Amino acid sequence: MNDETPLSEPSLEGVEIESPMEEPPSDPRDEEIIVLKEESATLKDRLLRMAAGLNAGVDPAGKELGGATAFVLATGAEPGAHDYERELRRLEDKKAAGAELIMTQPVYDPRTLDRFLDDVAPLGLPVMVGLLPLASHRNAEFLHNEVPGITIPEDVRRRLHEAGDGALRVGIEMAQELVRAVRTRYAGAYLMPSFGRFEVVAEILDAIR
16 A cells, blocks of 8 residues: 555544454453544443443443443543633533543654643543554645544644655654653553554554553
8 A cells, every 4th residue: 555545543433332342351350442433422421431331330221230340431632622622611611511531632752741741640540642654745635634633733744744765754753752742641642653664653652661
């Protein structure tokens, strides 16, 4: 596949429940992770409350199950949201509905991430930062203009443009710089390789250990 092909990257948009298990666990207390992706705020809150109820040992109708699940309830957030105040209010609603963990959209500006971490600190929820290394200037322009929830600063896009054929190397370096700048302030990070380049993820991890 051509590196310059503008593909849509992973997004925290929509509503989705992901579980690594194909069959029900033998013990209802076995841990799994629910990742909730927001499309409808009302539906998302209902899903969070339902999963929180299962953790408390009751079904959606309020009946006792005779056991309890141990789901970790994660919810998405956009540190660079255009309506930033609304995004913060929604996170308060998500916590009230049962969210225990925040997973951000990919971030490319340490200042944006710093502001977000400051503003969500009162919620007391751990934050996992999304990292999606940029592969090229065209890749950055596509994500910035076409993928909801992802904002890439102009200076970042310009740096990639000036790098030319070396843009992938610059994208890796920028991801490393972001992690180093804020690594003491978040609970963890999750990496999404552009165009399936898993070796890029490994290189980022090696540089920040």
